[in-house]
Amino acid sequence: MPEPTSAAPQCALVTGASRGIGREVALGLAAAGFVVGVTGRDARSLDGLVEEITAAGGWAVATAFDVTDAGAVAAGVRALEQELGGFDLLVQSHGRIESDEVPPWEADLGQVRAVLEANVLGAFHVVRAVVPGMVARGSGRVVDLSSGAASSDSGIHAAYGASKAALFRLGGAIAAAGAAHGVRAFELSPGVVRTAMATGMGQHAERTEWTDPADVVAMVLAIAAGELDGWSGRYLRVGVDTPGSLLAAEATRSPRGRRLVVEPYGEDDPLHP
Template sequence: MPEVQPVRALVTGASQGIGRAVALGLAQAGFTVAVVARSARALDELVEEITADGGRAVATAFDVTDASAVAAGVHALELELGGFDLLVQSAGRIEPQEVPPWEADPAHVRAVLEANVLGPFHVARAVVPGMVARGSGRVVDLSSGAASKDSGAYAAYAASKAALFRLGGAIAAAGAPHGVLAFELSPGVVRTAMSTSMSQHADRTEWTEPEAVVEMVRAIASGQLDAWSGRFLRVGADTPESLRAAEPRLGPTTRKLVVTPYGPDDPLA
C-alpha cells in the first residue's frame, strides 16, 4: 500500500459516530484535519484529543443546513489552513420512525432532506471551488445502501442518500476536467447512535468496524481508488484491494445510479 501523504481534510459531522472516527483516523495518519459539527464543546474535546496524540486539528461549529454559516465557517478554516484537499461529508440524520412514506411526519422528512442533501450541497459549494482553483481535490460522501435499493421504510433517508449520490455524481462529472473527484461511500452498518436507534438493527450482532471506514477513506485520499470517482463503494463488501483488482471490469454505468433499460430495443438504451 503506497504511503499516504499528509493532506488537509475537512470532516463534517465530526463530533460523534463515523465522522469522529474518520477525523481521528485521518489525524493519526498525518492529515491536518478541520472538524465541523453543531456542538462547539464536542469539537473542542476532539481537537484536544487529536493534538494530545501529536496531530493537528482545528474546529469551527456550524449547522450545515445554514448556507451563510457554512460559507463563513469554511472561509475561516481556509484562511487558517490554505484550503482542503479532501472533504468528507459525514453530517446527516434519519427520521425517528420506521414507517411507510405515507405515514412519515412532514417535519421529519424536511429535516432529513435539509441535513442530508442541502447540507452537503452548501458545504460542497463552499469547498469545491478552492479545489477547482488548485486543480485537485477529492470529495467523499457518506452514503448508504438505502441509496441503491428500494425499501418500504425510512423513505426520506433513502431519498436523501439517492439525491446525495446524484449530487456526488454531478461533482465527479463537472469536476473531472479540474482534477476534482467524488465518491459515494457506504460505511456498512457501524454501531452509532443513529444505527442503534433503528428498529431494523435491534437484533444485529455483527457491525462494521469504524477502522474499516477510515481505511477506505485513506485509500481514496491517497489516490488509490481514483478510477471509482462518481461510483458507489461499500465498506464491508469492498476493500481497497478488491476495488483496485476490479478496476479493469469497470463500465460506463458500473456502480452508478442509473435506470436500466428492459432490452436493446428500449428507447432508453
C-alpha cells in the same frame, strides 16, 4: 494505515465529526498525518476531539456550525481555510434520519423536511463553500458518506433514502463537472457501523455483527491517496469492497458499474446503452 502521498501534510475537512463515523474518520486522518478541520453542531464534543488529536501529536481545528445554515457554513469554512489552508479532501459525514419507521404516506412532514435540509441542502452548502477552492487549485477529492438506502428501495425511512439518492446524484455531478479540474467524488457506504443512528433503527435491533470503523477509515485513506480515482462518481461499500478488491475490479468494470442509473428492461429497451 496508508500515509498521505505528498511531503507536505494534506488538509481534510470532516463534517459531522462531533460523533459517530465522522469522529472516527477525523481521528484516522489525523493519525495518518493529515491536518484536519472538524465541524459539527456540538462545539463541546468538537473541542474534545481536537484535544484528543492534539494529545496524539496531530493538528486539528474545530468550527461548530449547522450545515442547514448556508451563511454559517460559508463563514466557518472560510475561517478554517484561513487557519489551515485549502482542503485536499472533504468528507461529508453529517446526516440525519427520520425517527418514525412508517410508509411514505404516513411520514411526518417536519421530519421529512429536517432530513432533506440536512442531508441534501446541507451537502450543497458545504460543496459550494469547499469545492471552488479545489477547482482553483486543480485537485481535490470529495467523499460522501452514503448508504444502501441510496441504491435500494425500502418501505420506511423514505426521506432518508431520497436524501441519500440525491446525495449520490450530487456526487456524480461533482465527478462529471470536476473531472476537467482534477476534482473527484465518491459515494462511500460505511456498511453498518455501531452508532447512535444505527442502533436506533428497528432493522438493526437484533444485529450482532457491525462494520469496524477502521475499515471505513482505510477506504477514506485509499481514496485520499488517489488509489481509487478510477471509481470517481461511483458507489463503494465498506465490508463488501476493499481498496484491493476495487483496484482488481477496475479493469473489468462495466461503464455503468456502481453508478446510479435506470436499468433497461431488456435488449429491446430503447434505453439500452
